Amino acid sequence: MQRLNAERGEQQQADPSAQPDVDPQIEVRALVVRSQKGDANAFGQLYDRFQPEIVRYLTYRVGNADTAEDLAQQVFLKAWQAIPRYEERGVPFKAWLYRMAHNQMVDHHRTRRPTTDLEGVDIPEEAEAEQRVLVQEVHEHLRAALERLSEDHRQVLTLRFLLEKSAREAGQIMDRKEVTIRGLQMRALQALRREIELTGGLP
DSSP states (O other), X not given: XXXXXXXXXXXXXXXXXXXXXXXXXXXXHHHHHXXXXXXXXXXXXXXHHHHHHHHHHHHHHHSOHHHHHHHHHHHHHHHHHHXXXXXXXXXXXXXXXXXXXXXXXXXXXXXXXXXXXOTTSOOOTTSOHHHHHHHHHHHHHHHHHHHTSOHHHXXXXXXXXXXXXXXXXXXXXXXXXXXXXXXXXXXXXXXXXXXXXXXXXXX
16 A cells, blocks of 8 residues: 555656646635735736636726726735735635726726626627627617616626626625525516617617
8 A cells, every 4th residue: 555655656746737636716715825925926826817807897897998907907906905904704805806896897987977888799700791780789789778777787797697607606796695696687687678678679
C-alpha cells in the first residue's frame, strides 16, 4: 500500500494534470482572503475571473459597452477598497460584486434616463439585410418595453434571461429568497407582456 501511494505521488508530480481539480468556490475564497491581506496579485486574479461577467451585466443595463467598461473599472476599484471589510455571510463574492455593479449603475442613471439595451444579443452576420432590420426592430420594441418596467422587474429579467442566472444566483445578487425571485420573475414577464401588447405587439 505504501509503495502504491508513493507511485501515485510520483505520477501526480510528473503530471500536474493528474492533480484533483480545485473547487472554484474554494479557490475564490482563498483569493479573497489573500486580497483582504493586501495581495494585489490575488485581487488581480479575481478581476480577471469576474470582470468580463460584470461588464456584460452592465452593458445590458446601460446600453453602451464603453460606458459599461468604465463603470466596471469603478466597481473593481471600490471592491479593492472595500474588500478588507467583506464578510461572506451567505453572500458569495460574485454576488457581492453584482450588488456593487447594480449600485454603480443606479448612480450612473441618476442624471440620465434609465435604459435597458439588448445590444449584447448578437444578430447573425449571415442574416439577410431585411432579417437584420426586423431583428433590430424587435430588439428596439423589447428595449422600450423593458424601460417602462420597474427597476426590480428589469433587474430580474436581465439576470434570469439575458445573463441566464439561476433563481438562486439572482436571489443572492438581489438579496431575495429564491421563491421570491420566481414570483418576481413571473410578475415581471406578465408586466413585460402587457407593455408589449399596449404598443401593438412585436413587429
